[in-house]
Amino acid sequence: MTCDFSLRHYRDLLQAARVGGYRWAGFDRPPESGDLILRHDVDLSLRAALAVAEVEADEGAWSTWFLMTRSAFYNLASSEGERAIERLRELGHRVAHHAVWPHVELDERFDHVVAWHNPDPEYMQAPIDGAVNVMEAPFFDPDHYRSDSNQHWRHGCPHEQLARGDFEWLQLLTHPEIWAFEGRTMRETMEAMLDADRAARLELLREDRIDLGTFRP
Numbered sequence: 001m002t003c004d005f006s007l008r009h010y011r012d013l014l015q016a017a018r019v020g021g022y023r024w025a026g027f028d029r030p031p032e033s034g035d036l037i038l039r040h041d042v043d044l045s046l047r048a049a050l051a052v053a054e055v056e057a058d059e060g061a062w063s064t065w066f067l068m069t070r071s072a073f074y075n076l077a078s079s080e081g082e083r084a085i086e087r088l089r090e091l092g093h094r095v096a097h098h099a100v101w102p103h104v105e106l107d108e109r110f111d112h113v114v115a116w117h118n119p120d121p122e123y124m125q126a127p128i129d130g131a132v133n134v135m136e137a138p139f140f141d142p143d144h145y146r147s148d149s150n151q152h153w154r155h156g157c158p159h160e161q162l163a164r165g166d167f168e169w170l171q172l173l174t175h176p177e178i179w180a181f182e183g184r185t186m187r188e189t190m191e192a193m194l195d196a197d198r199a200a201r202l203e204l205l206r207e208d209r210i211d212l213g214t215f216r217p
């Protein structure tokens with residue numbers, strides 16, 4: 001088994017969690033022994049989010065998806081955005097808010113759970129009125145937390161520890177773009193995402209009745 005960042009190995013992680021006896025959990029109650037809280041911050045691509053969400057559903061898993069209302073890369077109010085939320089809910093996932101400080105925009109699309117995007121230490125763990133902050137106690141504890149930030153596991157890929165049941169419980173943060181688009185480095189993965197984005201945007205231009213003539217890329 002290769003610990004790369006691919007949908008194939010993401011599936012391995014889910015299967016490892018099942019071998020380790022974990023149960024899927026969210027942010028609606030304090031973590032209990034045996035919980036695996038799958039958290040996804042969607043920074044860049046709804047398409048990547050759906051690709052990972054489908055793999056999870058296929059493995060009988062569900063997770064909490066944190067979506068942005070202020071992303072420079074996707075528009076949650078577009079038809080693509082609305083479809084993405086609909087599909088995530090349909091697959092049994094939870095949809096929460098990936099907020100940009102200081103804007104908490106919890107409308108009917110979101111469960112009342114917030115993960116700050118690129119938070120500064122001053123407010124990262126501060127309580128939020130009317131919502132759970134995923135980085136506050138009891139949901140966050142450094143020994144019960146792993147993240148794939150910038151395509152790097154600070155403590156190594158957790159699949160073996162999951163399979164052994166080493167974590168009493170775990171909040172596992174993954175970014176879907178890293179898994180849905182392939183590359184050996186974050187740079188390569190981002191290039192793959194941008195290449196795919198160009199094709200998707202050409203399709204959007206066609207839908208928008210832009211005359212693209214007979215040009216073939």
Ligand SMILES: [Zn+2]
Pocket residue numbers: 002003004009157158159160
């Ligand atoms: Zn691994």
Ligand SMILES: [Zn+2]
Pocket residue numbers: 041042043098116117118
């Ligand atoms: Zn983020």
